[in-house]
Amino acid sequence: MPQQLLRTLAERHADDPVGTLVAIIDWLRPGPAEDAASAIDRIEGLQAALEADPDAQQALHERLGEWLDQARFFQILAGLGLFSRRGFLRELGQRVYERLNPAPADPMNARDVFYLAFHETDDPDWVAQVPPACWERLMRTLWPWEPDETGQRGRDRLTREALYAVEMLAIWIAAEEFEPDILRLDPSMATRDSSFIALQREVGAYVRDYVGWLEGKLKDFHDDAHIRVLLEQCREEVERLRRRAVSGGTSIALTHLLERLGQTIARIERLLDILDPKACEQCSERATTLFTELVEASAERHGIRPLIRRSVRQLARSVTENASDKGEHYIAGDRPAYFRMLASGLAGGLVIAVMALIKIHILESGFARLPETVLVSLNYGLGFVLIHILHGTVATKQPAMTAASIAEQVELGERGRANPRKLADLLLRVGRTQFVAIAGNVIAALSLAFLIAWWWQQQAGTALISPERADYILEGINPVTGLALLYAAIAGVWLFLSGLIAGFFDNRAAYLGLEARLREHPLLRRLLPQGTRHRLAAYIDGHYGALISNFAFGIMLGSTGYVGYLLGLPLDIRHVAFSSADLGYAMSQEFAGPLMFALLLGFVLLIGAVNLTVSFALALNVALRARGTRISRPLNLLRAYWHLVRQRPASLVYPPAADVDTSTEAAHDGNAATTTSRDEPGNHGDR
Structure with missing residues (x-):
């Protein structure tokens, strides 16, 4: 009561x-x-x-x-709800200390x-x-x-506090202009009168005149119309810097800085809305809106999880935004691109057949677990790098490029709602591209593995692999009697992580200006002529993320079983391309008949479906979270997808003639999608 x-x-x-x-x-x-x-x-x-x-x-x-x-x-007014100026690590440490020993x-x-x-x-x-x-x-x-002396005194004091907050926020915006990361993206800001500096000057004049008007020294009120124009220009400047950061490289600190600039601009606008004496009727409502925002910010003030979640989102965006411009596989949008993807998949499958054979012989050589793991990991890592150098690809690779393109289509929709038909068409292309990559891998890896084993038996008179190894392979791809699908899901997680690694290092190369550094590297200048040095610098810069992530991905795949051995857990990996090569070698030992072969091939394709689903779902989730958006109407998307499939059933696996989609072109900066690129890891394996 x-x-x-x-x-x-x-x-x-x-x-x-x-x-x-x-x-x-x-x-x-x-x-x-x-x-x-x-x-x-x-x-x-x-x-x-x-x-x-x-x-x-x-x-x-x-x-x-x-x-x-x-x-x-x-x-x-000037701090709560805005990103900290201390940076992530110092802010995290401060929050942890406040939780343990609050002030x-x-x-x-x-x-x-x-x-x-x-x-x-x-x-x-x-x-x-x-x-x-x-x-x-x-x-x-x-x-x-009430309009008496007490009430007026309280209103005037809050007004002055808000004016001081606006002035300090404008000063902070002007100071951010000279941050090294900002000047790296736009060196001209150090020499020109930017909108950030102009905003601070105009806000200073506005605050000075506002105080004079409150005190009766000025008759006419200095409105904020020019400040509003400058705020819009500042917002456009921040967006321009964000776009430059995609191609010029970003970092968690830079993304944090640009986000803080955007928040500060929005807070100045909110305070100006409240201070505007010409809109007194709306001031109370605007102040209440700010009040609810501050309550939400206050609830997260000492929270550790909100800070980590917010910072991880910034890191994810810094990776996925860069990856949206790069990737080993683009979406095959027409028949020429489709057949290039098929050729790339076939090339990758041929190398995988050899890698699978090397892996089998390493496992049968009787090494101890640790050296065996090192050799298997090197086989994977170096093989994946070779596949990338030869412009091959490995199936089920869902790069950050694909997920970022889909997330971009979602974000383009009003209030996070994408055009269902455009998004459905994009998903159709993604699925078709993955199908042809899987087909190329499976056909090449299985066929070459069988031919190698058959040729060896004809020449040497003995089987290439032992019966025990053949039985082990067939048992390993059987999801009914074993954990093949769990192992396929683990491989899918590594596929997802390899995409993040590629995006991170590609972004790092752009951020550091790696090509320019390598061109003028003192040691390389002494060892290589200028033309060779420049070509090497351009190649490493363009393929930096792919080379590192491919090798790192091989280490992850090769060491999974050893980690399970150390932990006493049944850990391993299964991948459709390596499983198909293993199936070819096992069938060369003793062909089990067409029906059994068809069943085993179905198991291999099921492994591929798990690889693809897990890696793509994780990559899409990160891309959507990084952009702060979501697919709000999945049923509409499913209906649009079903409508397209019903119109053109064959488009699930084969592109129609002159299949051009404007939305996909827009998602790729107006260029027709190609099947290969130079910058994302696309290689995986199976133990």
Whole structure:
């Protein structure tokens, strides 16, 4: 009951304005079985109770008005909800320390009071559901806003605090212009009068004139129209820097900086909305909107998981944005690209057949587990690098390029809703590209493996592999009697990680200016002539991510079994291309008949389906989270996909003639999709 709350406030918090605020919010907060409607009812009940008890209302006004006259609002207006200027690691360390040894709350700091009042994790949810008009009525009930001396003094003080926050935020924006990462992207900002500097100058004049207008020294009010124009120019400048960061390389620090700039611009706009005296009717509603945003930010102020989640999202975006420009496989959009993908898959399958044979003989050589693991890992890693150098590909590779393209189509839709038909067509192309890559791998790897084993038996008179190894291979690809699908899922995770590794190192190469560094490297200048040095620098820069991630991917695949051995867990990997080569070698030992062969081939393709599904699902999830978007209507997407398949059933596995899709072209900067590229790892293996 409101009367009980008023008695509690009078008895326990008569001299404690902060305790009064905390007690009121605790009383308003909905219980476990309640929703925001109960908070609304309590706000209305409190308002009615105070109107019926003028003495209690006057005491409350004096108590909270005195706090309002002394409290500091700068940190809550100019800091809460904005990215920290300390960077991720220092901020993480500070939050961990605050959780272990929290500093005492400062009752005169509005930011600390917010944290004391809204300390429950679900506070942002119910606060946001309470209508702004209801919060406005509560504020007017608790604080003296009447047009008298006390009310005017409180309004003027908050106005000056907001003006100071706007001025400091503008100064911070201007200072960010000279950050080394910003100057790297646009060196001209050091010599020209940018919109960041112009904004700070205009805000300074606006604040000075606003204070003069408040004090009656100026008759005419200095409106914020020019500031609004400059804010829009600053926002465009930030977006331009983001685009440059995609091609010029980014880092978690740079992405963090650009995000902070965007947040600071938005906060200045929010404060200007509140300060505008020409829109007094909307000021209260705008202030309430800012209030709900600050409640949400306060709930995450000392949270470790929100900080990690937010920073990981920035890291994911820095990788996927760069990967959207690079990748070993683009989407095959027409028949020439389709057949190039088939040829690339066949080339990869031929190398994999040899890699599978080397792996089998390493496993049969009787090495101890550790040297065996090292040799198998090197076989995978160096083989994948060779496949990349020969412009081959390995099936089920779902690069960050593909996931980023789909996420881009989703983001282009209004409010995160993509055009279902365009997205469905893009998914159709992705599936078709993966089908032809799998077909090329399986055909080449299985056929060459069988021919090698047959030729060896004809020449040497003995089987290439032992019967025990053949039985082990056939048992290993059987998902009914073994864990083949689990191992295929593990390989899918490594495929996903290899895409992230490629995106990270490609981005790193751009960020460091690797090509220019290698061209002028002192040692290379002494060893190589200029033309050779420049070609080498261009190749390494263009393939930096692919080369590193391919080798790292081989290490991951080759060491999975050894990690399982150390942990006592049944860990291994299965991949469709290596499984098809293993099947070819096993069938050369003793052909089990066409029906059994068809069944075993079906098991191999099932392994490929798991590889593809896991790797693609993880990559798409990261790309969507990195862009802060989602597929909001999956049923519409499924209907659009089914409609396209029903119109052109053969398009599932073969592109129609003159198959051109404008949405896919737009997703690839207006260029027809090709099947190969120079920058993503696309190689995988099986143990």
